[in-house]
Amino acid sequence: MKRIGVITSGGDAPGMNAALRAVVRSALHRGVEVLGFHHGWRGVISEEVTPLNTKSVGGIINLGGTILRSARCREFREPEGRAQAMEVLRDNRVEGLVVIGGDGSLTGAKVLMEEHDIAVMGVPGSIDNDIAGTDYAIGFDTAVNTARDAIDKVRDTAYSHDRVFVIEVMGRNNGFIAVDVALACGAEGVLIPEFPFSIAEICENLKEQRSKGKSSSIVVVAEGAGKGNEVCDFIVKNTGLEARAVVLGHMQRGGSPSAFDRVLALRLGALATNRLLSGYRGEMAGLVGNRLVTHPLSYVLSQTKTVDAERLLLLGVMAQ
Numbered sequence: 300m301k302r303i304g305v306i307t308s309g310g311d312a313p314g315m316n317a318a319l320r321a322v323v324r325s326a327l328h329r330g331v332e333v334l335g336f337h338h339g340w341r342g343v344i345s346e347e348v349t350p351l352n353t354k355s356v357g358g359i360i361n362l363g364g365t366i367l368r369s370a371r372c373r374e375f376r377e378p379e380g381r382a383q384a385m386e387v388l389r390d391n392r393v394e395g396l397v398v399i400g401g402d403g404s405l406t407g408a409k410v411l412m413e414e415h416d417i418a419v420m421g422v423p424g425s426i427d428n429d430i431a432g433t434d435y436a437i438g439f440d441t442a443v444n445t446a447r448d449a450i451d452k453v454r455d456t457a458y459s460h461d462r463v464f465v466i467e468v469m470g471r472n473n474g475f476i477a478v479d480v481a482l483a484c485g486a487e488g489v490l491i492p493e494f495p496f497s498i499a500e501i502c503e504n505l506k507e508q509r510s511k512g513k514s515s516s517i518v519v520v521a522e523g524a525g526k527g528n529e530v531c532d533f534i535v536k537n538t539g540l541e542a543r544a545v546v547l548g549h550m551q552r553g554g555s556p557s558a559f560d561r562v563l564a565l566r567l568g569a570l571a572t573n574r575l576l577s578g579y580r581g582e583m584a585g586l587v588g589n590r591l592v593t594h595p596l597s598y599v600l601s602q603t604k605t606v607d608a609e610r611l612l613l614l615g616v617m618a619q
């Protein structure tokens with residue numbers, strides 16, 4: 300290959316810039332040119348393209364967001380949109396494409412490869428951490444730490460006022476962020492979509508904890524399990540305790556990536572690029588059990604990754 304393309308696509312995640320840096324510098328190291336397409340698949344379709352050199356990705360390893368920008372692109376979901384994207388890639392003599400993004404973006408890469416026979420490689424980037432084939436997606440660690448920092452602060456005021464605080468965190472249809480941050484902050488309860496914990500059960504637990512002397516509590520709610528405000532109202536009605544809700548929202552997507560996310564991004568970005576340049580295609584780079592791996596996208600996208608029940612049990616024991 301003489302020239303490859305790269306995009307960051309879907310919801311941005313801290314560490315995407317570090318991954319981009321790894322893709323560009325790994326390719327240049329092997330004498331291969333890199334074109335960056337802005338705004339994910341949308342920028343491929345509309346030919347928003349810039350050549351990237353080593354300087355283009357200097358000074359970005361510590362930056363949140365993505366300098367290439369990102370987007371969710373409806374047009375690319377249609378065959379006509381993908382055909383247009385492929386025409387642009389051909390016109391720009393792009394022989395392979397590295398896609399940094401979540402499951403939607405990786406699905407797009409797989410479909411493009413199947414329809415148009417272009418070599419693609421995936422790098423998992425999503426704060427939700429719901430991508431199979433890797434223990435960690437780029438951005439998850441930073442998002443958990445951002446939520447942890449916010450909840451530690453809320454804990455101070457919860458304690459001063461003897462209140463319950465319900466904290467709604469992101470995660471789309473899963474509870475990876477919720478469970479890890481609940482554990483890290485010593486939360487008294489967590490609601491996630493994967494396990495059928497009822498709010499009524501949480502209310503009972505909160506009352507019991509109060510009877511044992513606890514004066515304030517944190518309940519973490521994954522957005523896929525319910526709205527923080529509604530859970531808060533339910534708790535007030537059913538326990539008589541004073542409660543407030545905080546929705547952390549998009550702050551979880553921003554901020555300087557943690558050292559873990561930076562190193563993960565560099566390793567996965569470099570691996571995906573080196574595999575692409577060595578003739579492999581249709582794979583995603585991942586980290587499983589602290590080892591770098593690659594899996595076919597067809598495998599990754601057919602699996603469902605779920606939260607460990609062990610973590611939830613631990614939370615229950617710790618929250619007595």
Ligand code: F6P
Nearest residue numbers: 310401425426427469470471552
């Ligand atoms: O996938 C990342 C994520 O932040 C989810 O946690 C959340 O549900 C969604 O994206 C929000 O998407 P948007 O930024 O398009 O509102």
